[in-house]
């Protein structure tokens with residue numbers, strides 16, 4: 001893990017990863033170790049069907065979220081999660097900032113938002129607090145006006161594809177450009193699904209909360225198109241599980257896919273290294 005600069009970062013700019021002017025050295029970077037952290041109800045929902053409730057974990061669960069943030073270089077979420085109320089992706093206060101510094105990390109984590117369409121509103125609360133750089137990952141679909149608007153709001157806007165956002169490329173860029181070695185993805189379901197599908201997730205932290213929301217339309221931890229056959233499922237290995245009150249805190253390692261199963265996977269699924277298992 002390396003320090004990213006807490007202040008004095010470059011001025012807002014737009015980087016097109018495919019542009020000839022951008023040296024392609026970043027392609028050689030190793031993608032970061034990726035954790036996903038989610039709270040879900042006993043019926044697998046991460047919000048109510050009307051999206052009015054998405055924060056329902058206990059104080060212990062909130063502390064768990066900040067403890068995890070205190071171990072990573074960057075925290076990432078999808079556009080709809082970023083737009084769901086007072087989302088700042090912050091470090092959690094002085095106690096966690098001290099933990100970060102002790103670990104040799106920057107005092108504040110980088111903040112990364114994924115918006116393929118680039119329609120992320122520049123008025124979001126996220127953009128109002130400037131304690132650490134905000135990076136928006138997008139595609140050419142954002143168009144000139146969208147890019148200009150985002151560039152004014154964020155510290156860096158990265159174009160990672162024409163219509164489809166190449167998450168594997170984006171993560172390599174974050175490592176090469178911003179020193180991201182460990183990244184926490186905090187949903188929502190659409191972004192998680194794309195991350196699993198691309199074989200980019202190493203670990204899943206799941207808090208199972210004692211609630212049932214129901215609702216066909218209520219989001220789950222991974223949405224998108226979903227697996228059509230069992231072979232397409234992401235396979236997990238339960239590493240540990242702890243009960244605190246009526247909540248279960250589970251940690252799963254993502255099992256590497258067999259070569260024959262990784263057909264449409266843009267990035268080869270990584271083996272779980274001993275380093276990864278220890279983290």
Ligand SMILES: NC(=O)c1ccc[n+]([C@@H]2O[C@H](COP(=O)([O-])OP(=O)(O)OC[C@H]3O[C@@H](n4cnc5c(N)ncnc54)[C@H](OP(=O)(O)O)[C@@H]3O)[C@@H](O)[C@H]2O)c1
Nearest residue numbers: 039054078079080081084115116117187188189190191194
């Ligand atoms: N319980 C929990 O732990 C938890 C955690 C996080 C979120 N939530 C809740 O979950 C809900 C949001 O989840 P969600 O699944 O609806 O949305 P989401 O994944 O947060 O965001 C979806 C949006 O992100 C962008 N995006 C995601 N993956 C992309 C990809 N591969 N390529 C390009 N763009 C991509 C797209 O933005 P554009 O439309 O701009 O292209 C897409 O519309 C909210 O209610 C939130 O509060 C709950």
